[in-house]
Amino acid sequence: MSAIPLISHTHPDSVFACRAGQPIPSSQFLRDVAYLARHLPNKGKVLNLCTDRYRFAVGFAAALLRQQINLLPPNYTPSFVAQLLKTYPDMYCLADGEVNLNGIEVMNYPFTTSTAETEQSIPLIPTSQLAALVFTSGSTGQPVPHPKTWGSLCKGALAEASSLGIQQNSGLAILGTVPSQHMYGLESCVLLPMQNGLTLVAEKPFYPADICGQLSLLPQPRCLVTTPVHLRTLLADEMDLPGLEFVLCATAHLAPRLATKAETRFAAPLYEIYGFTEAGQVASRRTTHSAHWSLMPGVELLQDERGSRMRGGHIEIEAPMSDLVERNPDGTFTLHGRTADLVNIAGKRTSLASLNHHLNEIPGVIDGAFLIPDDSDGELRRPMAFVVAPGLRTEDILNALRKTVDATFLPRPIYFVETLARNSTGKLTRDALMQLVTQCAQ
Numbered sequence: 001m002s003a004i005p006l007i008s009h010t011h012p013d014s015v016f017a018c019r020a021g022q023p024i025p026s027s028q029f030l031r032d033v034a035y036l037a038r039h040l041p042n043k044g045k046v047l048n049l050c051t052d053r054y055r056f057a058v059g060f061a062a063a064l065l066r067q068q069i070n071l072l073p074p075n076y077t078p079s080f081v082a083q084l085l086k087t088y089p090d091m092y093c094l095a096d097g098e099v100n101l102n103g104i105e106v107m108n109y110p111f112t113t114s115t116a117e118t119e120q121s122i123p124l125i126p127t128s129q130l131a132a133l134v135f136t137s138g139s140t141g142q143p144v145p146h147p148k149t150w151g152s153l154c155k156g157a158l159a160e161a162s163s164l165g166i167q168q169n170s171g172l173a174i175l176g177t178v179p180s181q182h183m184y185g186l187e188s189c190v191l192l193p194m195q196n197g198l199t200l201v202a203e204k205p206f207y208p209a210d211i212c213g214q215l216s217l218l219p220q221p222r223c224l225v226t227t228p229v230h231l232r233t234l235l236a237d238e239m240d241l242p243g244l245e246f247v248l249c250a251t252a253h254l255a256p257r258l259a260t261k262a263e264t265r266f267a268a269p270l271y272e273i274y275g276f277t278e279a280g281q282v283a284s285r286r287t288t289h290s291a292h293w294s295l296m297p298g299v300e301l302l303q304d305e306r307g308s309r310m311r312g313g314h315i316e317i318e319a320p321m322s323d324l325v326e327r328n329p330d331g332t333f334t335l336h337g338r339t340a341d342l343v344n345i346a347g348k349r350t351s352l353a354s355l356n357h358h359l360n361e362i363p364g365v366i367d368g369a370f371l372i373p374d375d376s377d378g379e380l381r382r383p384m385a386f387v388v389a390p391g392l393r394t395e396d397i398l399n400a401l402r403k404t405v406d407a408t409f410l411p412r413p414i415y416f417v418e419t420l421a422r423n424s425t426g427k428l429t430r431d432a433l434m435q436l437v438t439q440c441a442q
Contacts, residue, residue, distance in 0.1 A: 008194070
């Protein structure tokens with residue numbers, strides 16, 4: 001049976017993580033993991049809600065040692081967690097703060113470990129061991145699990161490093177604004193440093209001043225893992241930005257103009273990661289240099305009458321894609337948007353991603369989103385839009401959109417709001433927009 005070490009930091013004194021700018025050696029991480037593993041409840045599934053990324057990593061690793069499976073749902077609403085508990089009655093929660101989950105055993109993260117802990121060797125985890133279940137919501141609203149083995153997660157972390165040109169054991173410090181519980185955060189902020197000898201950063205800052213402050217505490221080299229929404233907010237502030245090796249973005253469409261601005265302000269390249277839950281990360285690109293995506297090592301794009309699928313490399317299945325993609329002769333591919341985002345009105349077609357892109361490109365629009373009303377009853381309904389744009393009028397938005405969007409898709413009405421209820425990864429759900437419709441109609 002093949003196995004992969006828990007971490008690639010081979011020297012006990014090598015820096016595994018940083019908190020508040022202070023280094024945490026790999027030997028301390030291994031002691032913390034061993035201590036926590038001995039004290040975890042004797043159950044099979046863990047919901048790791050630790051907000052501190054170092055504690056999340058300790059909990060994730062301790063669960064591996066106990067052969068427990070980490071559950072990564074898309075949200076933690078009472079109804080969704082109740083569904084998980086019904087499906088997995090052997091589930092418990094690990095948390096480093098106050099949580100209120102009815103009917104679920106909650107273990108508080110131990111903030112002190114035994115001083116008697118001895119030096120620990122680096123554990124070997126079987127590649128075939130099921131490490132996590134990552135969930136998407138299916139068409140019925142029921143949680144749909146996608147299993148991830150330890151081998152696939154580790155190979156994905158190595159493939160990501162290769163695709164981004166990251167040197168092994170370089171000590172690169174990785175600061176992320178995304179939660180560890182999201183697949184992007186798990187892959188790029190936890191597993192990437194664990195499997196490439198890099199430095200994990202415990203903090204997950206949100207506000208621009210906090211992001212800059214945390215980056216300034218980190219030694220060079222350092223990078224920022226973020227989302228387009230977080231990046232837009234950060235760049236809206238005119239403060240001086242710390243120097244970086246690169247910026248990494250994912251989870252939503254990134255406007256080329258924003259990518260260019262980020263590279264100028266940070267004086268560093270910006271890369272995007274493309275992935276989806278079934279396969280994980282599969283491709284990357286430097287947005288300012290190309291609209292095409294380059295597949296990660298070993299990954300292959302298949303296209304036939306059954307649609308598009310990804311396989312090979314760290315992907316252990318043939319993973320069907322929900323996005324419309326076009327394979328290019330040089331082996332790259334072009335992304336045209338999600339199948340579910342296709343908009344067809346009066347015989348004309350576009351995509352929701354395209355509409356949102358043109359809306360957010362309008363000078364003065366801080367944030368914006370289209371909503372396509374349900375037309376399942378056969379009645380034709382126009383798109384509507386929500387914008388955060390102080391100082392602009394409806395006519396300003398429409399006049400700008402007329403230059404780039406067919407008149408069929410011009411939104412009516414346009415609602416001006418103070419903010420859009422995006423989640424921790426910058427995504428905006430249809431349910432959140434429907435709630436805005438109700439509020440704006442009152």
